Amino acid sequence: MAEMSAAMREFSRRADGGGFQLQKCATCGAVQWPPRDVCGECWTDALQWAAVSSTGVVLATITLRASMEEFFRARLPWRIGTIRLDAGPIVYAHLGGAVAEGDAVRLEARLDFRGRGVFIAQPLGGDARDSKLTELISERED
Amino acid sequence: MARRAASARANYDGVALVAPVTVPYERYSDKSAHWHIGKALKALTEKTGLSPADFDGFCASSFTLAPDTAVGLTQHFALSPRWLDWIPMGGASGLVALRRAARAVQAGDAEIVACVAGDANAKDSFGDLVSAFSRFSQDAAYPYGAAGPNMSFALMTAAYMKKYGATREDFGKLCIAQRDNALKFPHALMKKPLTMEDYLGARPIAEPLHLFDCVMPCAGAEAFIVMREETARVMKLPFARILSAIERHNAFPTDNIQLRGGWAVDRDDLWSMAGVRPDDVDFLQTYDDYPVISMMQIEDLGFCKKGEAKDFVRAYSLTVDGTFPHNTSGGQLSVGQAGAAGGYLGLVEAIRQLTGETLGAAVKEAKIGVVSGFGMINYDRGLCSAAAILAAGGVDG
Incomplete structure (x- = not known):
């Protein structure tokens, strides 16, 4: 399994099987991303995993033509984007289909080929997962 | 030139920056960060006539020095500084080093501070650096295509x-x-x-x-010295x-x-x-x-x-x-x-x-x-x- 923080490992565990849960502060309500050990807003450690809204808006997209990992190198070009979740945080996501800047999207959390929990942005009300994204979440390197 | 009204920040009067040195860059190198930093320190002494014992302040930055930091380098280079800093701030390292070293010299905590940054770049090492650059990056950025x-x-x-x-x-x-x-x-x-x-x-x-x-990532090092303006004048060093x-x-x-x-x-x-x-x-x-x-x-x-x-x-x-x-x-x-x-x-x-x-x-x-x-x-x-x-x-x- 890839190197990751304990909090990220917990996110990944919950993403395995398709749950969409992020940490939410029991004190101030702030939703966290990336995973933390203490609330990034009020600094209490009352973080609880909770099902939160999985919708958001795409802020920008890019197309990768180079990568440092063989999995992606073998499947270039690869599209990713930055998404502002309605629940608050900014996340990176793999992009399904023709998801473009300004689009409202629904995020899925899944385990990738190295056991890392990752986000996939899908069009609202649709599944635009292509074969590359299917491989991203179905293959296991270890 | 007339100075405007005083800012809340104290000025940097009396501080000199001397001895700008660069250890020539190489696309790839088998040499370590320690080697590059050592070469930069040597260049500082050659440029100024100072000897290693003259440096009572030392400040270093590097991404490839692990498991060492500036403190380990003091033993590598037989320095006994009374002021030491380690600045892991990447592209802001030089300016942050300048700010801190200047205040140390103004306050008398150090007389002569060597500020240095150097890194190795062995073939195929860049991916290791990028994949574990920070906790957030490792958890939530690198997995999205591993593009650094x-x-x-x-x-x-x-x-x-x-x-x-x-x-x-x-x-x-x-x-x-x-x-x-x-x-x-x-x-x-x-x-x-x-x-x-x-x-x-x-x-x-x-x-x-x-x-x-x-x-383009490569190997190399850069350094300069912070000292009192008075010292630079006595040593006839341009500053x-x-x-x-x-x-x-x-x-x-x-x-x-x-x-x-x-x-x-x-x-x-x-x-x-x-x-x-x-x-x-x-x-x-x-x-x-x-x-x-x-x-x-x-x-x-x-x-x-x-x-x-x-x-x-x-x-x-x-x-x-x-x-x-x-x-x-x-x-x-x-x-x-x-x-x-x-x-x-x-x-x-x-x-x-x-x-x-x-x-x-x-x-x-x-x-x-x-x-x-x-x-x-x-x-x-x-x-x-x-x-x-x-x-x-x-x-x-």
């Missing part, structure tokens, strides 16, 4: 182009001018002229970024002075995508403390791992309005022998990015320009220079920003 900083800067560039109407030609103009400067700088790894055709036709890396938008300096971390944390940096928060202090205006500046060294961030620095430091750097780069040649000299040694985009030494490159070049010790082209009668730094893409944005206004030793402040 190319990913964040591509997103930033896409958003910047869209919002402000900058074009690839604008970024190209900046890169080409830097290459022109680099052709005269002996340590630049890029030795061939760059044309707009070359720039626009380069292969895509992370669209909208193409090959010549992306800095530069600090008129003002700022740093800021995690500025504008709620911005959707980074289109501005911490310079925009602190630039009024920067200019008022220095008592000079942008028009007084003879050259600018920005941190340029990608051209978009240089454009943001030109704006956020106050050389033009926000979003107008595209017009700014169209209006000036940006070359050493032309108008508004920018990144006079070629910058990282043409010289190479030697890890944390990338955060020293512009500062060391600025000291060279102001002390008449240039290795490449010299800005004519350079009296005032601005240097800025930017570092650490911790997740989706660069957290550290810093800048300084420097003056030639002879300028009457």
